Amino acid sequence: MTIRVWLLIKSVLLCFVVSSAAFAQDGAAPPLSLADLDALIEQDNETAPTFDQRGLIDLLALIAFLTLAVVSFLKKNTTLKYATMVVAIAYMGFMKGNLVSVVHIFALMEWSFPLFQYNVAWYVLMLFTVVSTVLWGRLYCGRICAFGSLTQLMDRLLPSRWRVELPPWLERRAIYVKYVLLVGVLGYFLVTKDNSVYKYVEPFWMFTLSGSTVMWTLLAALLVTTIFIRNFYCRYLCIVGAGLGLLSNLTIFGIKRWQQCNTCKICENACEWGAIQGPKISVTECVRCDDCEILYDDEDKCPHWLMLKKTTAKLEASKAP
Numbered sequence: 616m617t618i619r620v621w622l623l624i625k626s627v628l629l630c631f632v633v634s635s636a637a638f639a640q641d642g643a644a645p646p647l648s649l650a651d652l653d654a655l656i657e658q659d660n661e662t663a664p665t666f667d668q669r670g671l672i673d674l675l676a677l678i679a680f681l682t683l684a685v686v687s688f689l690k691k692n693t694t695l696k697y698a699t700m701v702v703a704i705a706y707m708g709f710m711k712g713n714l715v716s717v718v719h720i721f722a723l724m725e726w727s728f729p730l731f732q733y734n735v736a737w738y739v740l741m742l743f744t745v746v747s748t749v750l751w752g753r754l755y756c757g758r759i760c761a762f763g764s765l766t767q768l769m770d771r772l773l774p775s776r777w778r779v780e781l782p783p784w785l786e787r788r789a790i791y792v793k794y795v796l797l798v799g800v801l802g803y804f805l806v807t808k809d810n811s812v813y814k815y816v817e818p819f820w821m822f823t824l825s826g827s828t829v830m831w832t833l834l835a836a837l838l839v840t841t842i843f844i845r846n847f848y849c850r851y852l853c854i855v856g857a858g859l860g861l862l863s864n865l866t867i868f869g870i871k872r873w874q875q876c877n878t879c880k881i882c883e884n885a886c887e888w889g890a891i892q893g894p895k896i897s898v899t900e901c902v903r904c905d906d907c908e909i910l911y912d913d914e915d916k917c918p919h920w921l922m923l924k925k926t927t928a929k930l931e932a933s934k935a936p
């Protein structure tokens with residue numbers, strides 16, 4: 616195991632210890648869970664908590680985290696990316712239970728949101744998710760979502776020989792399962808108004824450690840599958856990911872491609888999200904993980920630069936007296 620992986624493990628453990636300590640000190644005010652969100656929507660103005668010092672600290676912590684995520688993305692810095700994921704799991708996941716959920720899509724359908732003045736951090740996260748998706752694509756999935764971060768770190772730490780790749784024909788079809796689930800669950804909610812269905816279609820409740828036996832069993836099966844099939848839930852089943860994938864069609868700043876990408880397979884093989892097919896990148900599947908973009912910029916690996924160097928050397932040789 617490399618030193619970097621050990622450092623990663625130590626960072627995860629450190630974050631868990633720090634977050635657990637903060638959690639313990641905060642016993643009088645438990646973090647906002649997905650179930651709490653629904654309750655908040657129902658609360659009237661008089662009983663809702665005020666935007667106090669705690670709200671301000673939450674907001675500042677969220678802004679600091681989002682800044683780290685954006686800096687890691689813009690700088691294409693792998694160490695910062697993994698640091699962002701560790702913080703996503705510890706802070707956004709276990710400490711705050713602050714993830715975009717299908718419950719929020721339900722709220723959008725009913726145009727029913729928590730009161731702004733009492734939930735500023737929540738609004739900032741939602742706004743960031745939408746704006747960053749329109750600007751760059753599924754950045755939220757790539758490094759903000761605690762569950763996505765968890766499965767990506769699993770993929771980084773587990774031996775690659777355990778991986779099973781789906782055959783391309785199955786992969787091409789399986790990615791549509793999440794869109795079928797999106798339509799099915801939203802249809803179910805429209806008819807029944809039962810938003811508790813989220814417990815069975817997404818695993819985000821795990822960060823609040825509040826599940827029934829059935830839910831924990833389903834989660835265990837999901838995580839075991841993820842050991843063998845990279846980012847299994849995110850790629851094939853996540854309803855939020857499907858929604859963000861649809862929104863990604865509006866992405867303004869996509870990933871650049873070279874002419875040589877038509878034949879080269881280096882990035883296609885490196886993409887752990889199956890988002891590259893030949894010369895095309897599927898914006899709905901890409902989570903802006905940086906892997907291919909780092910490869911594009913690598914002048915010693917990417918054929919684009921190697922051919923450019925060769926052509927330049929030939930030109931210079933032909934000009935030589």
Ligand code: SF4
Nearest residue numbers: 756760763849853856
């Ligand atoms: S696909 Fe779903 S679980 Fe995966 S990172 Fe995106 S929102 Fe999170």
Ligand code: SF4
Nearest residue numbers: 886901902903904907
């Ligand atoms: S490797 Fe490239 S195409 Fe694949 S998810 Fe990462 S950024 Fe997107």
